[in-house]
Amino acid sequence: MAFVFSYSFRRITAQLLVGNGVAELSGLADWLAAHQQWLAFIIGLIAFAESLALVGIILPGVVMLFSAATLAGSGVLDVWSMLLAGFIGALLGDGISFLLGYKFHDRIRGWWPFRSHPEWLNQGETFFDRHGGVSIALGRFIGPIRPVIPLVAGMMGMPARYFFIVNVLSSLVWAPVYLLPGYFVGASLHWKDHLPVEWLVATTVLLFIAVYAAYLCRYLLIKISADKLYRTGFLTALIYTIGISVLAMLPAGMELNTYMFDHTYSLHTPLLDKLFSAVTATGEFFPTFGMFLFALFWLGLDALHARNRAAVMNFFVYLVIALALKGTFEGMKLLYALPRPEPALSTSFSYPSGHTACMIFLTLWPLWYIGRYLSDRYKPWLWSLGLFIGLLVGESRVYKGEHWFVDVLGGFGLGLSFFMLWLIWENKHPLALSRNNFYWRLGQLAIFCAAVVYWT
Known part of the structure; x- marks a missing residue:
């Protein structure tokens, strides 16, 4: 599924960046413009999956988000709906990751793929020990540890109320940072x-x-x-x-x-x-x-x-x-x-x-x-x-x-x-x-x- 999403959005972006691709995509763009909730749902789903532990490790989330935002910027979806969808998806993805860590603790080390790659959790724990609660916000923007920091925070017993406060605040920043560049590319090329x-x-x-x-x-x-x-x-x-x-x-x-x-x-x-x-x-x-x-x-x-x-x-x-x-x-x-x-x-x-x-x-x-x-x-x-x-x-x-x-x-x-x-x-x-x-x-x-x- 991750491969299909990734391939589809890369293809869409490639077409958007070529003049003839606009005509080929006009039917899709018209349909999405009339059904904006579907692109908003797709953006929220990608943000959710990219933020979710395990899934986010193997998912090319940055490429997919950029591609979806580029399509949104071409006139299919307004900027506020796009940002809201990304915010909600990131908020839920990190929140569920934290709850998994909070409930299962060290048992997660035996889950795939962590039993084959224990260094992923080790890197997250080192980062969390060094930066404490701020690591939730910082980790959103550091690729290798991005999907595991909320999981590690739960495993290490971070108070839930503190996590969700930082999670909300950092999600407000994360959504525009990851989505606006693609949106502006789509807008500048096609509007x-x-x-x-x-x-x-x-x-x-x-x-x-x-x-x-x-x-x-x-x-x-x-x-x-x-x-x-x-x-x-x-x-x-x-x-x-x-x-x-x-x-x-x-x-x-x-x-x-x-x-x-x-x-x-x-x-x-x-x-x-x-x-x-x-x-x-x-x-x-x-x-x-x-x-x-x-x-x-x-x-x-x-x-x-x-x-x-x-x-x-x-x-x-x-x-x-x-x-x-x-x-x-x-x-x-x-x-x-x-x-x-x-x-x-x-x-x-x-x-x-x-x-x-x-x-x-x-x-x-x-x-x-x-x-x-x-x-x-x-x-x-x-x-x-x-x-x-x-x-x-x-x-x-x-x-x-x-x-x-x-x-x-x-x-x-x-x-x-x-x-x-x-x-x-x-x-x-x-x-x-x-x-x-x-x-x-x-x-x-x-x-x-x-x-x-x-x-x-």
Whole structure:
């Protein structure tokens, strides 16, 4: 069965990538477009089998998922249904694997194929011993041990509630990572509203900047003290913001804005319109206000747990810094009084981008908070994710014509400046840290992220 699925989807992908193959598959594509639930079911089934112990070891799941996602991207299935199917399949596959390990324990060593290949379980146990509960999330993206980590977690007696919290959170990340590349390939090759190469390159550059900045920060923390790094980072971000603010008033700044606006407008497609509308919606008032309240919720729990003056002060300092950020960019808008681009729906002034400033601050904070529970080697992953989300929102503002390019540059510097202010404070007054709260915090973050996605 695995071979038949693999062969079929490889053949479909090969045909999709050849011009004549589109005509040959038009009948299949039309039928699946009218019966979308079948492709969604197939994607969920592949994700389930690829995540299931024993089956996932021999199944070419990555190839099959890419092929199915490519077909979905050709117009057969919408992106949200595809991601939901992959999420549910991965969630169930890992969940059943864990329950098998939890129930049968060492008896699994006598099952085929583990009795012939005991090293598969041994590698999983070594990885689990080294990384603990985080291995559930990390193991999803490491091929050789991918299908056995949930099984090993059950065998080694990991508490079920912790496993399922991490399982839900990591499945939310796993589905887009494994499915979106194929979906975008199908969309860019076969939809009239394809993805321009320029936007793919620009987004890749933003991802590189986020990853490079996060790992540079980790490297500098080894070389110099955290206090010195954060103070230097604050001054650098502040000077950068001042420089961009000057540029915004100069003719050169408007020339740059006009060039970027004209070039961006020429790259609009219906697909990108949908994607960037969803991205920019995360920076609207209600999602950002929710992120702000969520941070206060965590800080409030810390204050109740620690019951000391420092923990209470952290709550109020975060409140003051966040409100000061809001007041600063609103005041700058009134001070500069620069008009927005012609297509903008908002009637407020343009410089700087409040969406970008808020999202840089608000997305970096919870991922920095979660990173405190992890070893230093994993923290840059979270930092880069938070920074990338903020940069992506900035990119969406330029694409939608809601802000000039220089507005986004200024918003980035402003948000980073205030985040560095928080790091300076927190470094002198560390948050209370209880290892027992880690999985609860992950679960709360997963629920909150799901709520934001649903809202937008």
